Amino acid sequence: MTVSPAAVELQEPLLIGRGTHRLCYQHPRDNSRCIKVLSRRPPRRDQLRAVQRELDMYRRLQQRQIDWSMLARYHGPVETTRGEGQVYELIRDVDGQVARTLEDWLRDTPEALDKAALLTALRQLRRYLMHYRVITTTLHARNMVWQRREDAPPRPVWW
Template sequence: MYKLHSSLLIGKGLHRECYIHPENSNLCIKIVVAGCDSETLREQAYYEFLEKHNVSWKMLPKFYGNVETNLGFGAVFDLIRDYDGEVSKTLEHYLSSAEETKFNSCGLSKAIPSLKCFLIQEKVITMTLKAKNIVYKRINYTEGILLIVDNIGNSDFIPICNYINFFAKKKILRKWQRFESTLLATYPHNKMLYRMLTSSHR
């Protein structure tokens, strides 16, 4: 049984707490602290589906199963870190600050369309895409990639998009469109973001 302590806590959402794995600093353990387990089961079933279909893990943390901890069962994933070892911060963090967006604008303006391409190419279905559920992994001083750390999968009763490419692409594009609109509405004063999302050479 793994012992988790507040010193290992690196992030917290509405439902889960995310801790550094006590025995492997490149993994994290997520503990459900609010709500029911159905979301977790849905997420894990979707991870199994992706594994079976040999999807690339380039922009998704890999899932390694569940373990017992002093706080109950937890799900083990890759812990995303920057090139300098820092735990990667969320896209929300970068977009909330004009300086951070500006400083990373070169990397972000490439990473955003790359994530879109990845989702389409690998046919990864997401629930609502949110900036707090995406981390920006800095791979050097000026470049980085985006990874979705939460809310992937399909909640449709009959998940036809998981099997038929045409519908998958349509769904991914629709989700992406909504994501971009939400970003622009959430950060109306972030001119750099506006430029990144509306530039003609995308």
């Protein structure tokens, strides 16, 4: 008989952000990953549908073996103290900080954004998504980070 591993404990200090449907925590055992859990319990039906739609998209993209340069990787489900969670790659900047969403940049420090670089990068993201035939309605500034890198311009990483 297999014993299921203990549920991963998600504590408030690990909270990174809140989305429309989910809370995003840093993974307590792997700082290159994050875990997303539904914020409402019981969840509403539309929340379950939105998450399912995203997981379906990830499954298709994994089958197509895309390159994950502009999309946060998905690492499967995990049992947590806040119910079932999904594990993703946690996007960090070159200095190790969790990358800020494009929405955060636009709201808090718009003057620090290189607008030309942003425009170029967003066009690149559009090409990338078209190349992999991704059709989505969730391309919002709060669904992507603007990742600062070493020796390369920042890039958007979407999820």
